[in-house]
Amino acid sequence: MSLGDGTRCVHGGLVPAAPGGPVPPQPVMASQFHLSDDPAADFYGRAGNPTWRALETAIGDLDGGSCVVYPSGMAAVSSLLRVLLKPGDTVVLPSDGYYLGRSYVNEYMSGLVVREVPTTAEWTAETVAGARLVLLETPSNPGLDVCDIAAITRLAHAAGALVAVDNTTATPLGQRPLELGADIALASDTKALAGHSDVLLGHITTAEQDLAARLRSERTVSGAVPGPFEVWLAHRGLGTLDLRLARQAENAAALHEVLRQHPAVRSVRWPGSPLDPAHEVASRQMRRFGGVLTFELASAEAVAGFLAASRFVSSATSFGGLHSSADRRARWGDAVPEGLLRLSCGCEDTRDLVADVLTALGRL
Ligand SMILES: *Cc1c(COP(=O)(O)O)cnc(C)c1O
Numbered sequence: 001m002s003l004g005d006g007t008r009c010v011h012g013g014l015v016p017a018a019p020g021g022p023v024p025p026q027p028v029m030a031s032q033f034h035l036s037d038d039p040a041a042d043f044y045g046r047a048g049n050p051t052w053r054a055l056e057t058a059i060g061d062l063d064g065g066s067c068v069v070y071p072s073g074m075a076a077v078s079s080l081l082r083v084l085l086k087p088g089d090t091v092v093l094p095s096d097g098y099y100l101g102r103s104y105v106n107e108y109m110s111g112l113v114v115r116e117v118p119t120t121a122e123w124t125a126e127t128v129a130g131a132r133l134v135l136l137e138t139p140s141n142p143g144l145d146v147c148d149i150a151a152i153t154r155l156a157h158a159a160g161a162l163v164a165v166d167n168t169t170a171t172p173l174g175q176r177p178l179e180l181g182a183d184i185a186l187a188s189d190t191k192a193l194a195g196h197s198d199v200l201l202g203h204i205t206t207a208e209q210d211l212a213a214r215l216r217s218e219r220t221v222s223g224a225v226p227g228p229f230e231v232w233l234a235h236r237g238l239g240t241l242d243l244r245l246a247r248q249a250e251n252a253a254a255l256h257e258v259l260r261q262h263p264a265v266r267s268v269r270w271p272g273s274p275l276d277p278a279h280e281v282a283s284r285q286m287r288r289f290g291g292v293l294t295f296e297l298a299s300a301e302a303v304a305g306f307l308a309a310s311r312f313v314s315s316a317t318s319f320g321g322l323h324s325s326a327d328r329r330a331r332w333g334d335a336v337p338e339g340l341l342r343l344s345c346g347c348e349d350t351r352d353l354v355a356d357v358l359t360a361l362g363r364l
Contacts, residue, residue, distance in 0.1 A: 004242075005173050005241075005242040006242040006243065008058075008061060008062060009058075009062075009173070009238055009239055009240070009241045009242045010239050012057065012058030012059070012061050012062065012238065013025060013053075013054040013055055013056075013057040013058030013061075013235060014054075015050075015054070024236070025051070025054045025232065025235050025236075026232070027051050027228045027229055027231075027232035028049050028050045028051050028228055029051075029228050029229065030042075030045060030049065031044065031045035031046075032044070032045075033045075033049075045225075045228070046220055046223060046225050047220045048216075048220075049228055051228040051231050051232050051235075052069050052226070052228070052231055054231075054235055055067075055069055055203075055231050055232075055234060055235040055238070056068065056069055056203070058235060058238055059172060059189075059193075059203055059205060059238070060205055062172035062173065062176075063167075063172045063176065063177075063178060063185050063205035064176055064178045064179055064205070064207065065178050065185070065205040065206050065207040065212070066205065066206060066207065066209060066212035067203050067204070067205040068203060068204050068205075068212060068215045068216055068219060069189075069201065069202070069203045069226055069231055069234075070201070070202040070203060070204070070219065070224065070225075070226060071200065071201065071202070071224060071225060071226040071227070071230070072188065072190065072200040072201065072202050073098075073168060073186075073187060073188020073189070073190055073191075073200075073201075073202035074100055074104070074188075074202070075202055075224045075226075076186045076187070076188070076202035076203055076204050077098075077100070077101050077104065077166070077186060077202070078104050078108075079204070079215060079218055079219060079222070079224065080164060080184065080186060080204055080215070081101075081104065081105060081109060081133075082109070082218065082222075083211075083214050083215055083218050084132065084133050084162065084211075085109065085112055085132060085133060086111075087110065087111025087112065088111060088112075088113075089112055089113070089132040089133070090112070090113040090114075090115060090130045090131045090132060091105060091112055091113070091114055091115070091131065091132065091133045091134075091135065092115045092116075092117055092127065092128060092131045092133070092134040092135065092161070093105060093114060093115070093116050093117070093135050094116070094117065094118070094119050094135065094136060094137045094140060094166075095116035095117060095118050096118050096119055096140050096143050096145065096335070097119065097135075097137035097140050097141060097166060098137060098141050098166065098168070098188075099332070099333065099334060101135065101137075101166070102114075102116065113130075115127075115131070118145075119136070119137065119138060119140040119143070119145040119146065119147045120145045120146075120147065121147075123147065123148075123151065123152050123155060124155070125155055125158065125159065127155070128152070128155050128156045128159045128161050129159055130159065131156065131159060131161040132161060132162065133161060133162050133163075133164060134152065134156045134161050134162070134163045134164070135164045135165075135166065136149060136152060136163065136164070136165045136166065136182075137165070137166040137168075137169075138165065138166075138169075138170075138175075139169045139170065139271050139278065139282065139292075140169075141168065141169055141319075141342075142294055142327075142329045142334055142336060142340070142342045143269070143294065143336065144169070144269045144270065144271055144276075144278065144292065144293070144294055145278055146271055146278035146281045146282045146285075146286075147281070148281050148284075148285065149163075149165055149175075149177055149180040149181065149182055149285055150180045150181050150285065153180065153181035153182050154181070157181070162183045162184065163177075163181070163182040163183050163184070164182065164183065164184035164185070164186060165177035165182045165184070165185050165186070166186055166187065167185045167186065167187045168187040168188045168191050168192075169191070169192075169290060169292060169319075170286060170290065171187070171191075171192045171193050171241060171245065171290065171320075172185070172187075172193070172205075173241060173242060173245055173287065173288060174245070174286050174287055174288050174289065174290055175285060175286045175287060176287070178205065178206070178207055180285055183206060183207075183208060183211075184204060184205070184206045184208075184211070185204070185205045185206075186202065186203065186204040186205070187202060187203060188201075188202050189201040189202055189203055189234050190202070190318060190320075191318060191319055191320030191321075192241065192244065192245065192248070192290060192291075192319070192320030192321075193234065193237065193238055193241060193320070194233065194234040194237040194238070195237040195238075195240070195241060195244050195320055195321060195322065196233075196237050196321060196322055197316075197318065197321035197322070197323065197325075198233065199230045199233040199234055199237070200230065201226055201230055201231065201234045244322065244347055245288065245290055245291070247291075247347045247350075248290055248291025248320075248344075248345045248346065248347060249272060249288065249289050249290060249291055249345075250350055251291055251324075251345035251346070251347075251348070251350050251353050251354075252270050252272060252289070252290070252291045252292070252293050252345045253270070253272060253273070254350045254353075254354050255293060255343070255345060255353065255354060255357060256268055256270045256272070256273050256293055258354055258357070258358060259293075259295050259357075260275070262358075262361055264297060264298065264302070264361050264364050265295050265296070265297065265361070266295065266296040266297075267294075267295060267296045267340075268293065268294070268295040269293060269294045269295070270289070270292075270293040270294075271286070271289055272289030272290075290320070291320070291344060291345035291346070292319050292320070292342060292343070292344050292345070293342075293343055293345070294340060294341065294342045294343070295340075295341060295343070296337055296339045296340050296341070297339040297341060297364070298339055299338055299339050300328060300330065300331075300338045300339060302339055302364055303326075303328045303339055303341050304328075305363065305364050306341070306360050306361060306363075306364060307326060307360075309359070309360035309363040309364075310326075310356055310357065310359075310360035311356050311359075311360075312324050312346070312348050312352065312353055312356045313325060313326050313343065313353075313356065313357065313360070314326070315327070317332070318344075319342065319344030320344055321344065321346060322346050322347050323346045323347075323348075324343070324344060324345055324346035324348060324353060325343075325344050325346070326341050326342065326343040326344065327341070327342050327344075328340065328341055329341075329342055
């Protein structure tokens with residue numbers, strides 16, 4: 001019998017029980033290790049340590065592959081691009097995905113042919129022709145648009161391209177890109193996976209053992225490595241991911257319902273709703289939906305008024321944490337309307353959050 005999400009989150013990456021040993025994972029902060037003739041033994045903190053392996057085991061088990069952790073989501077994205085791409089290669093990037101992926105490629109990697117494609121494009125053989133790597137982001141951040149991972153992967157593989165999916169918004173409980181055929185799943189675990197808004201972290205998972213080994217080696221050599229304390233914090237957060245996502249999705253469903261009927265609100269998006277244009281594809285490939293929704297108010301001023309009037313929704317960027325927060329994405333230069341707000345539902349009681357949001361909207 002396969003284990004449920006909650007059990008896998010709680011027990012993933014635990015060390016075998018030993019009398020007198022700790023029950024939860026404990027951070028190993030050492031940079032030095034006693035040397036050994038066993039080539040698999042730890043020897044220096046930049047190359048590996050038990051704390052990384054514990055979280056990599058837990059996430060790798062959920063994602064269905066070999067996981068490599070990084071000090072941030074962007075460290076994971078940039079490492080993948082450095083390892084897979086060389087000058088002359090073509091890379092397909094989401095034009096509406098997390099903006100720093102495009103920035104990194106355009107500012108810091110030279111000689112690539114960059115094809116920016118909207119998540120909801122009509123994907124054809126032409127879209128992926130000649131590509132070495134196709135990076136998808138679904139649901140996309142911030143628009144929450146969805147693309148068909150399995151269908152695009154078939155096109156990409158026929159063209160000889162690898163497919164990587166930025167799975168940040170979904171988390172490994174919401175979506176398993178490798179099971180849908182993709183070669184690589186990556187994420188910013190700063191968001192829902194760690195879930196407490198107090199740590200930056202990222203990861204890449206792949207079932208290709210050679211690629212996983214190259215990523216590990218590049219991490220060691222480049223030196224962009226996560227601190228064990230941060231990795232331990234993320235592992236501690238992962239334990240409650242199933243519970244947090246359940247409450248966050250409940251809150252998002254309730255807010256979607258009241259927001260879509262509110263006169264001050266337009267264009268509410270949450271792929272979990274059967275009314276959402278992304279729902280059909282999303283429900284085919286996603287296992288569950290998270291707590292992030294977007295909607296539009298009349299202007300930047302209306303957003304500022306809403307956020308000032310809300311008691312529980314902090315004005316803060318990032319998403320997926322315990323505390324509800326919201327971010328007006330146009331302030332960061334995303335190509336979205338001035339009044340578009342990405343709201344990340346926290347783990348407050350649904351009743352309290354809905355009442356607070358309605359009160360704040362009522363003051364507009
Ligand atoms: C936040 C985010 C990133 C970057 O992650 P950091 O941990 O902030 O470096 C990458 N992709 C998506 C979809 C994100 O939301």
